[in-house]
Amino acid sequence: MIINGAMFSRIHKIIIIFLFFAFSFIALGAGLAGAKGEAVEEPKVTNVNSYELFWPLVAGKTKGESLYSLKLFKEKARGALIFGAFKKVDYEVFLATKRVIEAEKLLNSGKQDLANESLNLAAVHLENAQKKMEDMGNEYKVKAKVDEVNNKLNNLETFLSWLTPQYEVSSDEIKEVLVRVQDLNQKI
Secondary structure (H helix, E strand, O other): OOOOHHHHHHHHHHHHHHHHHHHHHHHHHHHHHHHHHOOOOOOOOOOOOHHHHHOOOOOOOOOOOOOHHHHHHHHHHHHHOOOOHHHHHHHHHHHHHHHHHHHHHHHHOOOHHHHHHHHHHHHHHHHHHHHHHHHHOOOOOOHHHHHHHHHHHHHHHHHHHHHHHHOHHHHHHHHHHHHHHHHHHHHO
């Protein structure tokens, strides 16, 4: 079989196209493989959203609303039905988180005094959690629950750090809650 000029040219084109695609895939694969070992710096979060950090928690009724006392009664009744030392610590952290979210809602609506009261309640809940931690010792700690509570406290710390410069009028109360969160997070 004799290869004429047109057939030779067509074979060259096919080989060149094949080599081009093969080289492209090899170069792309090598580039991706090299990128796996490199550390990528995460961008700093400039805006923190309480809805995303604490989902499914929302503020609901806040101080100054008519049904707020009923909400507090329900929380106390629920807390009385919780058994287990570490579960009580977890519940106190949950309540502190609720009070911080309520404070954010109140600050957004311009009710600084009520927000400060909510922040003070959050500090009380964190203090209760810390006392319960100290009373219980290490025997009741379950690794999975400890990690879960640490995650909640880390989210709370992130949110409070962001909230402090946003609302300078309540920064002292926010900083007090932040310090209590950090202390509790270190002791768990």
